[in-house]
Amino acid sequence: MRIVLLGPPGAGKGTQAVMLSEKLGFLHLSTGDILRENVKRGTDIGKKAKAFMEKGELVPDDIVIQMMLDTIKSSGKKNDFILDGFPRTVYQAKKIDAELKKLKLAVDIVFYFKTSISTVIKRLTGRRLCPKCGANYHIVNMPPKKQGICDKCGVELYQRKDDSEETIEKRLEVYENQTKELIDYYSAQGILKELSGDLDAKEVYKQLAAILA
Numbered sequence: 001m002r003i004v005l006l007g008p009p010g011a012g013k014g015t016q017a018v019m020l021s022e023k024l025g026f027l028h029l030s031t032g033d034i035l036r037e038n039v040k041r042g043t044d045i046g047k048k049a050k051a052f053m054e055k056g057e058l059v060p061d062d063i064v065i066q067m068m069l070d071t072i073k074s075s076g077k078k079n080d081f082i083l084d085g086f087p088r089t090v091y092q093a094k095k096i097d098a099e100l101k102k103l104k105l106a107v108d109i110v111f112y113f114k115t116s117i118s119t120v121i122k123r124l125t126g127r128r129l130c131p132k133c134g135a136n137y138h139i140v141n142m143p144p145k146k147q148g149i150c151d152k153c154g155v156e157l158y159q160r161k162d163d164s165e166e167t168i169e170k171r172l173e174v175y176e177n178q179t180k181e182l183i184d185y186y187s188a189q190g191i192l193k194e195l196s197g198d199l200d201a202k203e204v205y206k207q208l209a210a211i212l213a
């Protein structure tokens with residue numbers, strides 16, 4: 001099963017992707033993790049990406065897509081993966097579809113986590129991240145064992161600059177404009193399922209697992 005998780009920042013996509021990969025053995029593909037991994041390992045494509053990042057520029061779509069595909073191909077799990085927060089645009093979705101088609105694969109199901117602004121604000125303002133492994137925490141919902149410290153690495157957690165209330169509303173607006181077409185694109189294929197991202201993570205997982213079963 002090839003799954004895409006769509007939803008605004010703070011919708012809980014990452015949490016669900018981790019649960020699905022741990023419980024059902026899916027390969028979890030998150031652009032942030034894959035970029036970090038390629039840069040860290042110094043792969044050819046990681047070096048290309050790094051050059052953009054050092055200039056403070058966004059890594060171009062084609063590089064990101066190539067990294068995702070390389071990861072899928074080398075994982076041995078090309079039949080069971082989750083794209084977490086990617087694609088973000090119809091352009092990216094079409095490219096992914098075309099590349100998967102070459103492997104005789106397709107996206108089977110897209111879960112859209114419809115989430116209210118108040119939920120997103122609550123989640124993002126409490127979010128803390130590990131600079132080393134990228135793990136996500138939340139000061140209320142998912143606190144680390146020791147306050148402000150990553151459970152796995154023991155390093156100090158940080159808050160993303162754009163996880164402040166003022167910038168969140170702007171980010172949501174950008175997200176919604178960007179994904180409107182993407183939702184139509186998948187919905188026209190009859191593979192879009194809408195879930196409430198406002199629910200508790202366990203409840204969302206229960207619904208996801210029921211649909212997948």
Ligand SMILES: [Zn+2]
Nearest residue numbers: 130133150153
């Ligand atoms: Zn860590």
